Structure formats: structure tokens, C-alpha cells
Amino acid sequence: MPARIGPRPLALHVAIAAMSWLSCAAALPFSKKGSPAPVRLPGLAWHPSLKERAASLENELARHPEPAFREALGREIKTRLADFHEGLTRYRHHPWRRGLASPPAIWCEGTTRLVDYAPDAPKDAPAVLLVPSLVNRAYILDLDEGNSFARYLAARGFRPFLVDWDAPGEAERKFGLSTYVDGRLAGALAAAERAGAQRPAVLGYCMGGLLALGLAAKHQSRISGLVLLATPWDFHTERTDLALGIGDAMTPWWPWIEAAGELPVDVLQAMFAALDPFMAARKFRNLANVDPAGARMRGFVALEDWLNDGVPLSAPVARETLIGWYTENLPAAGRWTLSGRAILPQAIDLPSLCIVPGQDRIVPPASARALAKRMKRVEAMERNLGHIGLVVGSRAKEEVWEPLVAWLGRLPGPRARA
Numbered sequence: 063m064p065a066r067i068g069p070r071p072l073a074l075h076v077a078i079a080a081m082s083w084l085s086c087a088a089a090l091p092f093s094k095k096g097s098p099a100p101v102r103l104p105g106l107a108w109h110p111s112l113k114e115r116a117a118s119l120e121n122e123l124a125r126h127p128e129p130a131f132r133e134a135l136g137r138e139i140k141t142r143l144a145d146f147h148e149g150l151t152r153y154r155h156h157p158w159r160r161g162l163a164s165p166p167a168i169w170c171e172g173t174t175r176l177v178d179y180a181p182d183a184p185k186d187a188p189a190v191l192l193v194p195s196l197v198n199r200a201y202i203l204d205l206d207e208g209n210s211f212a213r214y215l216a217a218r219g220f221r222p223f224l225v226d227w228d229a230p231g232e233a234e235r236k237f238g239l240s241t242y243v244d245g246r247l248a249g250a251l252a253a254a255e256r257a258g259a260q261r262p263a264v265l266g267y268c269m270g271g272l273l274a275l276g277l278a279a280k281h282q283s284r285i286s287g288l289v290l291l292a293t294p295w296d297f298h299t300e301r302t303d304l305a306l307g308i309g310d311a312m313t314p315w316w317p318w319i320e321a322a323g324e325l326p327v328d329v330l331q332a333m334f335a336a337l338d339p340f341m342a343a344r345k346f347r348n349l350a351n352v353d354p355a356g357a358r359m360r361g362f363v364a365l366e367d368w369l370n371d372g373v374p375l376s377a378p379v380a381r382e383t384l385i386g387w388y389t390e391n392l393p394a395a396g397r398w399t400l401s402g403r404a405i406l407p408q409a410i411d412l413p414s415l416c417i418v419p420g421q422d423r424i425v426p427p428a429s430a431r432a433l434a435k436r437m438k439r440v441e442a443m444e445r446n447l448g449h450i451g452l453v454v455g456s457r458a459k460e461e462v463w464e465p466l467v468a469w470l471g472r473l474p475g476p477r478a479r480a
Contacts, residue, residue, distance in 0.1 A: 065154040066155075066156075068153075070370045079146050086139065087135060142343075146350075148350040149349030152352075152354050153346065160206070165178060169249070169250065171249055173230065176226070177226055179204075188220055188262075189262035192222055193273050194226075200225065201226075202453060203453065206361075206364045209454050214463055215467070218467050220467075230374060236376065237379065239379055239383075240401040242273065247273055251277065262286065263286050266289070268293065271290040274293075276400045279409065282410065282412055288415070289414070289417070289470070290414070292424075292430060294433070295432045295433030296429050297391045300428055304336070308389055309384070312385070319377050325384075334424065337423050394432060407437045407438075408436050410438060411439065413439050415443065417466070418431055419448055419452040420446045445462060
């Protein structure tokens with residue numbers, strides 16, 4: 063069985079891990095008072111938030127003889143590199159592969175399809191249209207046999223329809239967000255209605271939340287309620303410098319991206335890695351101490367496989383999101399439009415639920431809270447979970463799925479069965 067290609071981009075994650083640890087040995091001569099090195103800790107330009115920690119570190123280092131400390135540092139670097147390598151090897155060669163078959167599609171257009179998870183449900187079963195992000199595979203909502211939000215909804219008496227965007231084909235490489243929402247997503251809603259869905263609720267996750275919001279803004283009379291999971295709105299609430307820097311970083315690449323018609327997966331993955339550059343080093347080091355045959359390892363592999371099974375963004379969508387959303391912050395400014403129409407949360411008169419993950423690095427909690435504050439008939443729910451833990455983590459069922467199902471059951475129209 064061939065080794066996995068992830069974590070993607072593999073070379074970047076290996077380089078970050080190796081350089082972060084090996085640089086500690088290179089920096090050691092500069093770290094002690096009385097060092098013959100031309101620069102010592104007191105001469106470094108520390109960020110104000112780090113000055114106190116730097117002084118504490120310098121005092122701590124002064125207590126240890128340099129030869130002994132150098133040897134201990136060398137051992138620690140070797141241990142971390144060995145654990146990182148072991149964790150990578152365990153993941154890349156793990157025998158588990160996802161074998162969960164998706165239900166058949168009831169509608170297809172181009173590379174987009176709509177999957178019905180309860181085709182035999184009674185006619186009065188309340189329907190839910192699930193809208194994932196464009197940059198990741200839809201099966202995050204159907205990850206594994208025992209960890210599938212779509213199948214959980216079906217088991218609770220709902221009729222879930224999952225929009226599977228897949229990778230852009232020749233036609234989709236020309237799509238902007240307007241075409242995806244007003245064309246494909248509206249087409250999926252119509253297909254669900256033809257299949258018997260009566261005013262389905264619409265649930266969007268991450269970027270899919272913004273697409274769901276756009277759909278709801280234009281088709282309120284056909285929708286019973288709106289659920290937004292980890293959905294960003296104000297892209298300048300936290301780490302504004304990073305959001306603004308995306309535009310500058312991407313400027314020289316736009317001609318190449320537009321010629322190719324898409325922004326490649328590994329470039330997207332590298333951008334996500336910039337949010338927490340050392341995350342891969344931490345999690346794969348920890349994996350070295352996990353039972354390779356245990357349930358925890360299998361869960362890790364299932365999620366990591368999904369993370370590395372991303373899809374590219376069409377060039378127009380890449381420009382609209384990276385420049386329009388992150389750099390110009392058009393949604394929060396009230397200037398984000400679909401087919402010329404501004405998408406304003408306060409204009410949506412539907413029962414709405416915003417679920418905010420309090421430990422989210424991808425969508426800062428303040429960004430998601432900003433959306434809830436602008437909505438009219440909204441209930442906000444915050445959970446101390448991460449971006450992905452919100453939908454597939456060990457606490458997702460108890461803290462998110464169950465209260466979400468209870469909220470859906472209170473919507474007007476057909477009721478969920480116990």
C-alpha cells in the first residue's frame with residue numbers, strides 16, 4: 063500500500079519542524095550573559111509582550127553550566143526529531159483507508175452533486191440542506207461510520223441532503239461565488255424540493271456558511287431556518303495584519319493563478335499552515351506515543367486524510383475570497399455582493415442559529431460573533447471547541463449535534479421524530 067502524500071505540503075512541515083529545533087542549537091551562543099558572541103539576549107529587539115519571558119529565560123540559563131546545557135539541548139533536539147519522524151511514519155503508512163460509501167446522488171451538474179442520506183424517509187420528515195466549504199471535501203460531515211453528522215441527522219428523523227462540490231472541472235474554473243450560489247447551490251435546493259423536501263433548513267459550515275447565507279438572502283420563502291457553523295464575517299477582528307498581508311503576498315501570483323484557472327491545494331494548505339506553523343510538529347510528535355492499533359490513531363488518520371484531501375479553488379473564487387474577504391473585508395463592510403446584490407445578514411428574516419467555536423484558529427471567534435450580532439432572529443451558541451472539533455471532535459455529538467438537532471426540531475413545519 064503506497065504511503066500517503068500528507069501532511070501537505072510535506073516539505074514545508076518537515077522544514078518548519080527541523081529548522082525550529084535545530085535553530086535552538088545555533089542560537090545557544092547568543093543566549094547567555096558573558097557570552098563571547100557579539101549579540102546576547104539583552105541586545106535582541108524583543109516584542110514588548112515577550113520581554114518579561116526573555117528576562118526569565120536569561121536568568122534560568124545562567125544557572126546551568128554551558129557544556130551540560132548544550133548536551134541536554136542536543137539530546138532534546140534528537141528526541142523531538144525522532145518522535146516527529148516516528149509520528150509521520152505511523153501516519154503515512156497506517157493501513158486504514160476510508161471505505162464508507164456515500165449514498166447515490168439525486169442530482170448532478172458539472173462536478174457538483176447532491177447526496178440524499180435518507181431517501182426512504184417519510185414525506186413529512188424535516189429536510190436539511192448541508193453546505194460545506196469549497197476548499198475541503200464534503201465528507202467532513204460524513205467522516206466515518208461512527209462519526210458522521212449527516213447519518214446522525216438521518217437517524218434522528220431528518221432528511222439530510224449534502225452538497226458535494228468536488229474539485230473544479232473545466233467549467234467550474236471560471237466560476238465566481240455568484241455562479242456557485244445562484245447557479246449550483248440554488249440548483250441543489252431545487253433538486254431537494256423536487257425530491258420532496260418542504261422548506262428545508264439550510265446549514266453551512268465555515269466558508270459554506272457564507273454560501274448558505276447568500277442562498278438564504280435570496281430564497282427566504284423556500285427555507286425554514288438557517289444554521290451557521292464556524293462561519294466568518296468580520297475578517298479584521300483578529301490578526302488583521304495577516305489578513306491584509308494575504309493581498310500583498312498573492313499579488314505576483316495572480317497572473318499565474320488566472321492562467322491555470324485555479325489556486326492549487328498545496329498553496330491553500332501552506333496558507334492554513336501560516337495560522338499555526340508549528341501545529342504539524344506538535345501533533346505528529348505526539349502521535350509517536352499513541353497506540354498505532356487503537357481507536358485514537360484511527361480517528362487521527364481519518365481526520366488527517368480528510369485534511370490532506372483538499373480541492374483547489376477556482377481562480378475567480380480565490381480572488382473574491384482572499385482579496386475581497388480577507389484583504390478588503392467586504393462582508394463586514396456591507397459590500398459583499400452576489401450577482402450585484404449585497405448580502406446583508408440583518409435583512410434575513412429567518413430563525414437562525416450561529417454556533418461559534420471558542421478555540422478556532424481558522425475562523426477567530428470574534429469574526430463569527432460579528433455575524434451573529436448582525437442577524438435579526440438569531441440564537442448564538444458558543445462552544446469551547448476548535449474549528450474541526452466542532453463537527454467531528456470527541457465532544458461534538460454532545461455539545462453540538464444534540465443541541466443543534468433540538469433547535470432544528472423547533473422550526474415551523476414538519477417535526478423531527480425521536
